[in-house]
Amino acid sequence: MPISLFIEQHSSGIAFYINGDLQFDTADEALYHEYLVIPPVALAQQRFFQTDLRVLICGGGDGLAARDVLRFPQVQHIDLVDYNPEVLELARTVFKPYNNASLESDRITVYTQEAFEFVSAIPDNYYHVIICDFTYPTCQEDTSIYSREWFQQINRVLYPDGIVSTNGVSPENRTTGFWCLYQTLLSAGLMVKPLQVDIPSFRRHGYGNWGFFLASNRDIKRFELERIALPQSLQALTGEDLWQAFIFPDKIAQVRHEAAIHSLDYPQLFYYLLNHTFTLPKDNDLNVTVDFIDIQESGNGLLAKSDLLKIESVAKAWREQIYQYSGSTDNHADISQLLPVQHRYHSPKMTKEWLAYLKQLLAEIDLNSLLNSLLERSHQLPERMASELRQLADKIRTKQPLASLPPQTTQLLMVLSITLLMANLITPDAVFAKGYYSGSSGSSDDYDGEVEGEAKIWGFFLTAMGGFWLYSIFTRSNDE
Amino acid sequence: MNDLTGINIKNITVSYLTIRQLTLADSESWDFFVQAAPYGCFMQSWAWADFKELEGYKTFRYGLFLDTKLVGGCIFYFYPHPSKANLLIAPGGPILPCIDELISARTQESMQMLMKQASILVKELSAIALRIEPLWTQKPDYLTGFVRAPADLLPSETLLVDLRPSEAEILAAMKPKGRYNLRLSWRYGIETEFTTDTQAIPLFYDFFWETVKRQQFFGEPYGFFINLCQTLFKANTAEIGLARWRGEVLAAIIVVYCGHRATYLYGGRSFEHPEVMAPYALHWAAMQRAKARSCTVYDFYGFTRDPHHAYSKFSRFKSQFGGVPVTTIGAHDYFFYDQLADTLIGLLKNLGGNNP
Structure with a gap:
């Protein structure tokens, strides 16, 4: 399917859209990218003390996630794979002032390729950190990189104890879709911590708050997160904010038990994204919360037997x-x-x-x-x-x-x-x-x-x- | 030679109609043909088809040729889906040679050739029906097997303002209240601007969405307008019109141009300052701009005379500009019953036990 790109010029920056979906607004993109990038790399830095880290960024052709990975001197090399050469070209030109010329770093290799194809050719246990920064799916085909098969591949190329971070969808606006991703990650053998954050430009576009997943093939413990060292001069992320991000209203968290696993044979995610049936309870119902730092669930999601859109x-x-x-x-x-x-x-x-x-x-x-x-x-x-x-x-x-x-x-x-x-x-x-x-x-x-x-x-x-x-x-x- | 029958009386040679898929090299001649055709429609233009491809449609562009001369054709649109229940659609199409003239045999032959092509596509794509939506005002006899579809993509009733008279005559043909409001907008000093700068898209969309919410319509999302404007602006077939008062934008419209017709496709206005009548100044300016681009018709795109219809409020506004209501035959479906039967049997078998 052809892709459309659009850059909206503001008095103080730009907003970038792919297929009409906001990818980032320079006014607050730091929120998104720091939540996506900083926790996994900081955690990997701690788990692989004094080890040169290999990082894979899937998607993220705008170079903004790479900018934040490059904050960590322990990262020896980044592979970035994005299938869209036009986005990569923008990263090297229009977005350069915002991504600090990240794609020109001698620590990064850029591949213009489909991520699934790229990862399939990577040997086992290769990367210490894998960051998935994909666009929001606009059709069923776009959801293959959110499937169980995809995350199984990610788990395969992930170094033992390595960290995965992936963007999700809105837990508030696409609740079942969000937990479908959670169940899918679990089903691929990963231990998962969901996070949510409020990004003003996303909310202005009606997307609701935004979700991420921090995952590993080994349980992520509270004490590990408490000990991670955040880099200096972050724009948005603080330690206190990070703890809050793992806390979900119980009413929203409960929906995870209803969501089915998304697989290539029986895709579910796109159905959930289009058919959002969950209604957010009133504020007074949101006081009961679940802190996912203290919860480690295993994969017990429902295995779908049909594609509900067919x-x-x-x-x-x-x-x-x-x-x-x-x-x-x-x-x-x-x-x-x-x-x-x-x-x-x-x-x-x-x-x-x-x-x-x-x-x-x-x-x-x-x-x-x-x-x-x-x-x-x-x-x-x-x-x-x-x-x-x-x-x-x-x-x-x-x-x-x-x-x-x-x-x-x-x-x-x-x-x-x-x-x-x-x-x-x-x-x-x-x-x-x-x-x-x-x-x-x-x-x-x-x-x-x-x-x-x-x-x-x-x-x-x-x-x-x-x-x-x-x-x-x-x-x-x-x-x- | 009679150009339309293909019969050369002197030399006794007969020309044959042929059909073939159009390529990029045909794009200019296709657009020229669509623009010149009496029932040409922007949804059959090359750029519109490009826009719909950006939206995920597959397009199939066919031309009918009399010898080497393009005399008709159709752009078919298809949205892929794994289910074997789908439509092949041709909004604004087909475009046939001279439907009004006494050469129905040739026109009928053209339709048959397009239908044959459609039946091949329908089989290949596992569709069940073809939906056409030509801008014809009468259903021709040869449209056999086509039945009225329950809903129209193009409004089957619209209001057309003739732009051929002078400015003063067009003004005189407006309703008194419309003329009064227009003059009021001029007295307030409403300024209008037309642009193909894509940076106007967010400005337009803010007003469009505000209006959608206010009127509780179904509105397309921002991405739709990004794709639409980026594609049509490049082809110089659309513009965004803005109305400003004291520097503040109060109304925005998108106008699409195709040959002699300028179509007001989308619009929106602010809640603020209704007293300055910004939309009147904007549509008037759009008409003058269309006239300057050699358009002879300004199409208000959707109109009703029914006071209970959802569009009645808009229609009252549109009717202030004068114009003539025109009713086209609307969307018509042709079902391919063998395809439909295959789909039904497949489903019945599946209900019998197989998993989807």
Whole structure:
């Protein structure tokens, strides 16, 4: 996917965006980079006393993380791998006053390469410190460098007792996504400490606070953190602030038990980032806290068995909900599984609005053409369904009344509804499209008599399928 | 030779329509064609397709040629997703040779060729339907198999202001209240500026987002506008317009140019100083600027005569500038039933026990 870069000029500095996401604002970037870089290198300096340190920076092509690694004289060499040559060029030019010309240091080697590919070719136990400074994922493909497989590779090339630091997402705004990363790191055999920090420019952009993870293949103890020596002349990080960063409100921390592991086979992270369902409790609920300095958990995260953004998962969720609904008046459908947000420009509200179009979507379908195509493939269908479809085709052809809908056909109608909804929801522009009905004088003349007739048939089907269930979801989502 | 039928009466030679994928070398002639076409649309321009690629779409750009002359075509857009339920879309397309003229056979043939190409793409991409959205005001008979889609990406009802008359005539065609407000904005000394400086993007976005929140619309994020402006500014097909009062920006718009049409695509205004009527001065200046760029139409991009419609408030404002409401046929879908049947059967099988 092509990448867009944008530099916003301020009176006192710059803000840099990749794909429209703020990477740094010179007004407060020190906060982000010092929390990402200083604790792991300071800890490694202590663990590998009087040893020349080898550091890997994955991403971080702007050179700002490298600037802070270079504060440590014990660091003998840095490998920096970033796949974007344009960002690296900016680091050597526009960003140079801010990164102190870090990429020109004789202690650094820059590789223009995909990080996953680069790390795969590195021998075991190679780096004392690994820092992951990646951009926020904008699509499913971007999440491979947050996967269990990625962190397993990181653990493999990490020196025993070495330290990993990785940026996360917002614990406040993307709570399940944040803890998904936590569980994924644990599942890769790393001991993990989550951190959170408030970065004003991030908050102004609506990102919430920001999270990081400090990890190692050996438990990180309180006494170690208490003894680390911070370099002189840091701009943002103090020892006291660092202790606070490990403390999370209990309500937020509890969500870690619900998050599944993100793997290449069953990616979860992007789903969590798009479908943020956790609501931050009111302030008075935030007084109960968890200090992760004193907690060391082992990997017991849920291993996902499906990709919730795929249509197959959505179909399963619908089937479960319909069966559940038929046996109960209490409807607690999880809308984020029934109609997950599929694109970062969309909100749950936008997605839900498409439920209102379902009848019109179904009315678009030429039932005879669809039945013909299905019956041509009847050998691929269960015999019972094929037989039901033949009977249905006959009834429609001979204009017989449809008294009730057989169960297999109901299932077909359900997957058709899902397919039509999903086709529109996964096309980003279509979700922004506007209905033209709404009393406007638009041309609805295309719905001639025949189509109206089809619409009636579909209306009947919809009721048979569980239109009340659907209606209740829609009205409930509107109320919310 | 009749250029459109391809038949040379004197020499009895017949020209054939061909279709091929356009390359970068065709970009200039494609844009020239789209701009000159009576139903040309900015969403079918080369730069817009580049912008959508930045947004993650795959684009498929096809031209129809009569011998070597470009006479039609379509840019198809597709957003990749692992699910086999997807749309191939053509907002503003297709662009066919002379839809209004009496050469329907050639036009029909063009449509058939594009449909054949679309059916190949749909198979390759595992899509289920093609959604077209041409700016035609009547649905032609040969558009068989297409059904009205429930929602439009391009507003199917819009308000067009004719820029061909003189400034005084355009002013006279405005509603009295609109004219009054415009003159008021001039008396307040509202200054306007149009720019392709990307540093105006954050300024624009602040007003856009403020308006989105105020009106509770669905708004695109900042990154969308960075991509849009960076791409279209480079192609000189869009500008940001700003209205200032006493040095303070009060309103901002994005105008897109495509041939004879200037389209007011996005806008926003401040809560502050509504009494100075900054948006009136800004749209008036945008019209004059469009006129100076040889545009003959200013498209207010979305309009309704329905007082209950979500856009009624905006439409009241737009209608102060005069103009004529125009209704296009809107988005139409063509379903590829074999593809749809395959997707449905795949899902049914999966529900039978296989994991996704």
